[in-house]
Amino acid sequence: TGWFQFSNTDSRVYRSCAELIEAGINTTQIYHDLYQNFSHQQFNLMIAMLNTLELHLNGRFATQHILQADFERTGAALKDTENLINECRRVSTVEAAALFVQLPDGRIKCSLRSRSDIDVRKIAAKFGGGGHTTAAGVHLSGSLQDAKQLILGEMEEQFKQLDNK
Numbered sequence: 001t002g003w004f005q006f007s008n009t010d011s012r013v014y015r016s017c018a019e020l021i022e023a024g025i026n027t028t029q030i031y032h033d034l035y036q037n038f039s040h041q042q043f044n045l046m047i048a049m050l051n052t053l054e055l056h057l058n059g060r061f062a063t064q065h066i067l068q069a070d071f072e073r074t075g076a077a078l079k080d081t082e083n084l085i086n087e088c089r090r091v092s093t094v095e096a097a098a099l100f101v102q103l104p105d106g107r108i109k110c111s112l113r114s115r116s117d118i119d120v121r122k123i124a125a126k127f128g129g130g131g132h133t134t135a136a137g138v139h140l141s142g143s144l145q146d147a148k149q150l151i152l153g154e155m156e157e158q159f160k161q162l163d164n165k
Helices: 011-022 027-035 040-050 068-074 084-090 120-126 144-163
Strands: 054-056 061-066 096-102 108-114 135-140
Touching (some): 040 061, 040 068, 040 084, 061 084, 108 120, 120 135, 120 144, 135 144
Antiparallel strands (some): 054 061, 096 108, 108 135
């Protein structure tokens, strides 16, 4: 449920959570363990990623990337990229975001997120990926720049369609 921020959070979810709280779970500790418990390596990887932030389409679409050199320099691992895409979504104008991660085999892992009517699943599916309307991903061949251009082009189309509704 992403801490109740997504549209699939319904009354059933809240009832289940209430039952868990009544049973004694520690929600503060769970949140801390999941979201405020970065290793030094993961924190440095996040800093490297944030330094690559680019805003496109009048600030509505954000891209960030992580290179293999960033993993080597920080000592972080691929698993340390989990949830980092959400950092750029703190920018108030950002409606959709992409995080491009260079994999050891040279492919680019692209994670896509949306908080508007942009269907990122459609974009990922066009290149053989998948996911959900607001969270999707795909592995792309080619350079980082090529991957960014592919996704930016598709995102631009999605925003045009959205704006013409």
